[in-house]
Amino acid sequence: MIAADPGFGRGALRGIRVLDLSRFIAGPFCAMLLGDMGADVVKIEGPGGEPGRWTGPTYDGESIYTSWFNRNKRAMTLDMRGAPGLGVLRELIASADVLVENFRPGTLAKMGLTAEVLDDLNPALVVVSVSGFGQSGPRRDQVAFDSIAQALSGLMWATGTDGTGPHMVGTFVADHVTGLYAALGALTALYEKQRSGIGQSVDVALLDATFSIMGVAVPALAATGESMARVGNRDQMVSPSGLFEAADGHAYISAGNDIMFGRLVTATGIEALRDPGFRTLSGRLRRSAELEELVQRWTASRTLEELGAVFGAAGIPFGPVATIADAMADPQIRHRDMVSRTVAEDGTRFVVPGHVARLSRSTAATRLPPPKLGEHNEPVLAEWTGASAERIASLTAEGAFGEARTGTAVEVAE
Numbered sequence: 563m564i565a566a567d568p569g570f571g572r573g574a575l576r577g578i579r580v581l582d583l584s585r586f587i588a589g590p591f592c593a594m595l596l597g598d599m600g601a602d603v604v605k606i607e608g609p610g611g612e613p614g615r616w617t618g619p620t621y622d623g624e625s626i627y628t629s630w631f632n633r634n635k636r637a638m639t640l641d642m643r644g645a646p647g648l649g650v651l652r653e654l655i656a657s658a659d660v661l662v663e664n665f666r667p668g669t670l671a672k673m674g675l676t677a678e679v680l681d682d683l684n685p686a687l688v689v690v691s692v693s694g695f696g697q698s699g700p701r702r703d704q705v706a707f708d709s710i711a712q713a714l715s716g717l718m719w720a721t722g723t724d725g726t727g728p729h730m731v732g733t734f735v736a737d738h739v740t741g742l743y744a745a746l747g748a749l750t751a752l753y754e755k756q757r758s759g760i761g762q763s764v765d766v767a768l769l770d771a772t773f774s775i776m777g778v779a780v781p782a783l784a785a786t787g788e789s790m791a792r793v794g795n796r797d798q799m800v801s802p803s804g805l806f807e808a809a810d811g812h813a814y815i816s817a818g819n820d821i822m823f824g825r826l827v828t829a830t831g832i833e834a835l836r837d838p839g840f841r842t843l844s845g846r847l848r849r850s851a852e853l854e855e856l857v858q859r860w861t862a863s864r865t866l867e868e869l870g871a872v873f874g875a876a877g878i879p880f881g882p883v884a885t886i887a888d889a890m891a892d893p894q895i896r897h898r899d900m901v902s903r904t905v906a907e908d909g910t911r912f913v914v915p916g917h918v919a920r921l922s923r924s925t926a927a928t929r930l931p932p933p934k935l936g937e938h939n940e941p942v943l944a945e946w947t948g949a950s951a952e953r954i955a956s957l958t959a960e961g962a963f964g965e966a967r968t969g970t971a972v973e974v975a976e
Contacts, residue, residue, distance in 0.1 A: 573600020574924040578752065579946065580604070581658040582635060585612040587708070587734055588768065589664035589692045590631035591741030596660065596748060597634030598917055598926035604942050605635045606651070608642065609964025611935045621912070629912035629932045633904050637933035638942050641964035642673060650943065650962050651675075656683045657946040660748050664692040667702050677763070687761040688751040692744050696767035706768055711736035715772035720779060723794035740771040800843060801850035802826070805883070806861040808869055815857070815869075816879040819843065829876035830860050904931045939963050 578601040582593035590605075597603035607615075614627040621629070641647040655661060655675070663670060670676070680687055691697060694706025712718040712730055722729035747764035755761055773780075779790045790798055797803035800818020817826040820843065827835045834856050839845045846853055861869060866882045873880035884892065890901050890913075902916035917926035943949045949957070957963065 572924070572929070573598070573926060574921060575599040575601040578602065578660065579658045580660040580662060580748075581606060581654055582662045584662050584664040584692060586614060586664070587627075587631065587737035588740040588744065588766075589662050589690075590614070591738060592690065592692065592744035592748065593635065593662045594631055594633060595741065595745040596662075597930075598928070599919075600924065600927075600929075601660070603635040604654070604938070604946070605632055605637045605933065606642075606654075607637065607639055607935060609639050609936075611639075615935065624912075624932070626912070629904065630914050632932045633914065633928055634930050635933055636930065636938035636942055637936060638939050639936035639963045641961055644961060646957055646960040646962035647964065648673065650947075650957060652683055653947045654942075655680065655687065658684065658687060659752065660688045660690060662690045662692070662744070662748070666705070667691070667693055667697045685760060686755055688748055688755065688764060689761070690744050690748050690751075690764040690766065692740060692766050692768075694768050696770060697763075697765045701769070708734040708736040708768065711740075711768035711772040714769055716776050716779065717772055720776070720790070720792055722792055724792055726794070728792075735775075736768050736772040739775055740766055740768045743771045743774075796850070796854070801846040802854045802857050804854060806854075806858050808861050808864060808866045808882075810865050812883040813861070813866055813869055814879075814881050814883065815861070815873065818846070822878055825876045825878050826857070829872050829878065830857070832856055832860055902928055904928050936963060 575596060578596070580593055580596050580601045580603040582590065582603055582605045584590050584593060593603050593605070605612075614631065615625050617625050617627045619626050640651055642651060652675075661680075670680075677689075680689060693702075694710065695701035695704060706714075709718075709730060712735070713728075715736070717735070718728045718730055721731055744764065744766040747766055751762050751764055783789055795805035795814070797816065797818055800816070802823070803816040803818040804814070805812055806815050817823050820841075823835075823840070823846065835853075839849060840853060864872075870880060870882070882888075889895060895901060898916070900916040900918075902914050904912050904914060912932065917928075919926060940951075940954050943954055943957075944951075
């Protein structure tokens with residue numbers, strides 16, 4: 563067991579205490595972002611750990627999920643099925659600024675933590691509730707994961723081509739965008755609390771968050787009565803803009819507006835592109851298949867390096883399709899410190915994506931490695947509640963922290 567890192571709390575959210583009761587991705591990602599900005603985030607788990615601790619892939623016996631979503635957190639175990647553990651949880655809530663949870667709606671109330679009880683314990687508390695469908699509505703009690711949100715939001719339908727049919731996006735986009743909205747909601751509520759001194763609830767749903775990023779497709783359907791076509795890798799709005807094959811790979815080229823198209827004509831020297839029918843965007847969209855076939859013939863005989871030189875000199879947006887390994891080695895990503903390393907107390911090294919938001923005076927930082935299960939039971943309880951060593955020993959004997967069991971996830975009944 564280790565104390566807080568000496569650099570703890572130097573970020574913009576220093577002094578803010580966050581109690582993280584969440585599991586899986588969206589909630590832990592929200593709490594991690596707050597921790598990156600300096601908040602004191604305490605991860606609360608059952609004695610067996612949250613399910614993410616036993617989810618592959620693993621490295622040196624540790625879940626890579628844990629290494630990513632739980633940096634900059636300290637960890638406590640609580641047996642929330644019993645009175646001693648629930649009593650400790652109430653004490654922690656009384657000392658917290660933010661509570662992040664992603665149980666099914668109504669679970670906190672079943673634990674005796676109704677909105678009224680939480681208000682009595684801490685009227686300034688910001689409660690961030692992340693769920694599949696929100697705290698109200700006809701789907702409120704249904705279970706959802708990222709894939710379900712992608713399916714119901716229209717995102718899965720819009721991804722792919724008519725030939726492939728609907729496709730999932732290649733990462734947990736619904737979970738991550740929900741976590742971002744949840745962090746934004748927490749920060750907004752904290753800012754408002756500075757004025758009023760009163761906390762509030764923040765209700766964030768996977769379906770809402772994923773539907774929101776459908777963007778222009780929603781008002782377009784409402785205005786025209788027609789759904790935007792499923793176009794695979796092509797841009798919906800402009801042409802030529804899409805995925806093109808080179809002699810040694812693929813690249814995305816976007817030269818759809820009039821200025822970029824003019825540069826493309828000059829840079830490639832493709833005489834057929836001078837056809838008057840291609841001069842306007844509407845004309846290019848009507849003949850997009852023909853237009854992009856002309857560009858494809860030209861790119862197919864050139865390497866990615868050659869294409870990069872041509873389009874780079876012309877100021878045309880161009881990007882080779884990178885593997886994940888390629889992206890990790892990209893000099894721009896390296897320069898921006900987006901390939902970050904965290905080192906646990908036992909020397910285990912994890913490589914994770916770095917910090918995106920860069921503040922000039924109080925930027926994000928990795929201050930604490932992913933914690934071991936229950937690693938900070940004693941220091942957190944002492945700091946947050948003022949508990950003495952004797953009381954902590956008594957709570958341990960009473961089973962407040964549970965009897966640690968590895969390999970089995972123990973969750974609050976929902």
